Amino acid sequence: MRVEVPLSPDPPHLCISCDPTCVSTPRDQSEGDRVRQQPHAARTSGTPRKTAVRAAALVGSAAMVVLALQNGPANAAPASHPSGAAAVALNAPARAAAIKSAQQHADGAARTLGLGAKEKLVVQDVVEDADGTVHTRYERTYAGLPVLGGDLVTHVAKNGALKGVSKATKARISVPTTAAAVSPASARKAAVKAAGTAEASASTARKVVWAAGAKPVLAYESVVKGVQHDGTPSERHVITDATDGKELYSYEAIDTGTGTSQYSGKVTIGTTASASGGYDLIDSGRGGHTTYDLNGGTSGTGTLFHDADDIWGDGTVNNRQTAAVDAAYGAAVTWDFYKSAFNRNGIAGDGRAAYSRVHYGNAYVNAFWDDSCFCMTYGDGTNNTDPLTSLDVAGHEMSHGLTAATAGLKYSRESGGLNEATSDIFGTSVEFFANNPADPGDYLIGEKIDINGDGTPLRYMDKPSKDGNSADYWSRRVGHLNVHYSSGVANHFFYLLSEGSGAKTINGVSYNSPTYDGSTVTGIGRDKADQIWYKALTTYFTSSTDYAGARSGTLQAAADLYGSGSAEYKAVAAAWTAVNVN
Template structure:
C-alpha cells in the first residue's frame, strides 16, 4: 500500500483492513448540479428570493410505491429480501437478461447502449431490484451502472443511476495509442513501488463516465508488489484523445473444522475427508476451502490437511491455528448473510470464495481479491499476530458483497462508504457469532493488536480515537484516506444502533458524541443492519456519496418500517448526528434558541399536465416573523424539469417563485437550496412547497421539502 505524503509506517498500518477490486470497478463520480433563478412574486405580501445551486441526488424517475404505514417498531416483512435458492436467483437473472433490451428502451438509452445484468434482489412482496452495468458500442461504461426497482405487477417504480448524465454520441476512435496509456500507467505504478515493466493486460478501451462527462479512455492495470509487499493492482484511466490521466486507483486496498483458534477459542469447523485424511473444505457452504501459502505471495497454495481433524493449538507457532481462525470466520460470515439477509454466498449464487493464510513474511495486512474471489491474510509483525480475527474475516468477505452489489468506488466519499460497509458488516458477523472468546463490540480489529499496545484498529462510537478517522462529515472528508473517511458512516451506524452518550456494552465503555450536541436515540443493531444492507443492495451505486447514502438509507427505512416510524426518524437523526442532513422534521427538535429545521420527506406525486402538488411542513416553537434568510431546500424527481413551476407558499398565502417553467430546460430533477426573505410573514404555521406541471408527457414527484430557520 502506498503511504500518503508525510504518513509514518504506523499510520499506513492503521489503514489495514481492506480489499481488492475488479478491473471494472472504479473510483470517482460526478454529480450534475441543478440550477434555478429566483423571481419575486407578490400575493398579499412579497417574499424576496435568492437561488443557490444544489447538488442533484441519484436519478429516480418515478416514485417508489408507498408501503402501508406500519405500527411503530414493526417490521414490514414484505420489504425484506426473499430467501432465494441459487436456481431461483438464476431464473431471475435469466428473466432480466431476456428483457434487458426492452429495459434499455424504457430508460431511453441510446441505440449504441446496452445493459448487462449484474444482480437481482427480490423482496418478499414481489418487488425486484435489478442491477445493471452498461456498454456503449461494445465498450464498458465505467460509471454507467444503475438499479431498476420493479413492482410485482411489472411496473417500473424507481431508477437509481450512478450518474444522470446522458451518453449521447461519443467517438470510439482513439487519437492516442495504447502503448502511451501503458507507459503512463507503468510510471505511476513505479511510484507505488511496483517493479513491473509491462501491464498485466493490454490497455482496454472504455467510456469513462464517473465524473458525469462521457469520455473515450483507456484503462490500464499494472500488477507487481507495492512498497510494503502488498500485491499491486493499479488502475489508470487515461484520456484516449489527449493521453492525460483522468483518474487512478489502487485495486488492492490493504487492510489489515473443529479448531483451536487464536482468537475465537475452540470452535467447530466443517471439514471433508480425503482418503484417510481431513481437509479444510466446507461442502456445506458452497465448498469454501482454506489454503496455506506458506509465506508465498502468489498462487492458491496447498489445501490444509490433517490426520485427526483437530486443527491448530491456539498459538501462531502452529500453521493450522491461523487456518482454523480463517475457516471459522468464513463459515460465520456465510451463515450471517444467509440467516440475516437471505443471501447465500458473497454473490448470492451459492458459490463459495476461498481463504489463503500465511501470506508473505511479517505481512501486517489482509485483503479481499475479486480476481481470485478469495480472502488473504498476513501473519502480522514478526509472524506472531495473524490477521485472521472474526471481524477481519467478516470485513474482507463483505468487500466481496459490496463488489457484487453496489460496487462502491474505492475513492472519495464512496470509498469511505465501501470501507465502512465492511466494518459495519464485520461487526454484524461478530455479534451474530456470539462467541464467548470474542464477544460482540463496536471495535474493529481489537483482537489482532495491530498497534502493539492492545488498542483496536478503529472505534465506531467515536472514530477519531484512532488518531485519524473522521467523526463527522465535512466538505473535505472525501480527500482523506478511505479508512479515515469511513469514520463518518461507522459513527452513523453506532448512533443508529445504540444512540449517543455514555454506556457500557459487553464490558466495553463507549461515549458517542454528536456534531450538533443533541442526543440520538438508537433503534437497535439488528434494525440498523437491515437498513444498511437494503440500502447497499438496492439503493447505492458506484458513485454514492454521504448525502446519497442518507437518501438511500431513508428509502430503505421507509420500505422496511414506514416513513412515519421511529426507525425512519432514527436514521434522520443519526445522520444529523454526524453532520449529514437535518434532524427529524415536521416539528422536530428545534434548538433552544428557537431556530430549527422542518422537513417533509414523503413522496408526493405530481400530476402530469396542468396539475399541481403540495408538500407541507408545520412550523412550531418559533415566534414572531420569519427570517430574511429563510433556507428552502427542494428535491424533486422529474424526467423533464422544464415542465415545472415551483413556489414556496407562506402560512398567510404569500408565495415566492423559486423556479419558472421553460421549454429549453430539458434536464431532469430539481434539487437545490434557495434563500428567501420571509420577514414580512409570521414564522409559525403551515408552509407549502407548491409544484405545478404545465406540460404533458413527463412525470415525477416531490421527494423532499425542508425549511431551515437560521
C-alpha cells in the first residue's frame, strides 16, 4: 500500500567524512603514474590466421550468450536513444541464464583473448545493447588465485565480431611462484598495523595476485574491520607483498557520502500488510526494500519498522518513524530513477533491493554504503536532532552500490575520485528526477545544510574549488587528494557536459563554470550526460580506471549512443579538455 506521509521541511545539519586514510599510494607507483585503460583499442596478437581463429572462437562463445539473452524477457531500449546502444533490461532469470551461458564459454573467451594457460575468466555481469552488442564483464584467476586489478570487459557485436576489450591492466599476468614466503598470520598482523583504525582485527588473509601495479606480484589481501575516527565502521582492504610483507596498496570499502538532508514534505512510500496485523516498511514494488531501526546500535540490522495504521511519521525527530520515511522515500525515488533513465532493474540489475538502517550510533554525523551487506546506513546528526535521511543521501549512497555492481572502482586515488563523483552525479540526477518542490534539482551538494555556517554549500559541481578543497581540473596531484575532493574533476566535467560553461541560472540558482583553457563548452543536457556516464561506467570502466580512462570510456559510450561524429561525442571531448583531461 502507498500512503501520504507528512514530513518536516526543515533542513538538518550534515557533515562529510573525509578520512585521509582513504588515500593510499601503491608502493610500485610514483607520483603521476597512471594506469591507462584501453576501452576500445582491443587487438589480438599473432598472425592473421591465428587472429581469425581466435575471433572465430569468440564468435561461438558470444553467439551462445546472445541466444540466452534473446530467449530471456527483456524490455526495449528507451525510445530517446537515437541508436541501439542503450542497454536493455533483463529480469533476474534471464540475467542469470546469460551469466551462466557466458561462464560455460569463458575458457574459449580466455583463449581468444590470448590469456595464459594458468589464467581463467570468471563472469561477473552480462549487458546486452538494443543492437545486439554484448558486454561481458570478467574477473580473472591465475593458478586458481584471484587476480586483483585483472578485470576486463569484452564487447562483442551481434554477429560475434569482437569490437573491443576494456582492461584494468595491460600487464601479462604471471608470477614466478605461488608459494608465499610470508605466512597468512604475519600478513594479517601487518595489515592490522597498516590500517591504523580503532578496534581493528583481520580474521583472514587470502592469497592473491596483485595486478594493479606496474608488475603482477604474489600478495595477500586482508580485510581489516574496525572503526574510523568519526565512528564510521571501517572495512579496509590491505594488500601486502607475499614475499616481504610490505604494504602494496589499501583502500576503504565503506563508502561514505553526503546529501541535502532536507525533508521532502508529504511523500508516497511503499509498505506491506503484515500477517499479524498492521503494516511493515517493506516496499514490495521495488524489490522488497526494507527499512530498519538500529536504535543507537552499530551492528546488525535492527528492528523492522512496523505501524498499526499505515500513517508513518509526523515530520519531527521526536517520532522515530520520520527518519525511516525519509530513507524509504529516498530509496524508492532512486530505484525509480534508475528504472526510468536506464531500464535498470535494481541497483545490481538483478531486481534485488538494498535495505536501509536508520538511527545509527549516537549523534553520528554521516551516512554510508556498505557493499558487504548491500545496505545504506544513516546517523542522526549532531545532538541526534538531524537524521541524515534525505533524498540526496539515498541517491548518493545507492549509487555506490551501482558502482560496486559494475565497474567496481577502487576507493582510492583517481578511481576513488571517479567512484565518489559517480555518486554525486547520480545523486544530483535523482534530485532533478524527483522534481520535489521542497528540494528543486541543482548542481550544489549540501546546499541546505549550512555546514560552513555561512549559507554556502558543501560542494559545487560548476566550480568545485569554491569549497576550498576540491579540484576543478586534473593535475598529477589529484590522485593524492581525498576521494571526496579528487571527485571534483569529474563533477566539473559532468556539469560542463550537461549545462556548458559560463554564467547561467537554473531553477533559481546562479552558476558560472570556468574552463582550464578558457574554451567555451556547450552542454548537451543532463539526460544525455547521464546516459553517457552510465554506459561508460557499466560497460567500459574497470576497477582501476583513472581520469584518462574515463575520458576514453565516455567517448566510446558517446560514440555508441550517438555516433562518433555527433555533437554529443564532440561535447564529451570538449568537456574533458576543459577540465585538463586530454
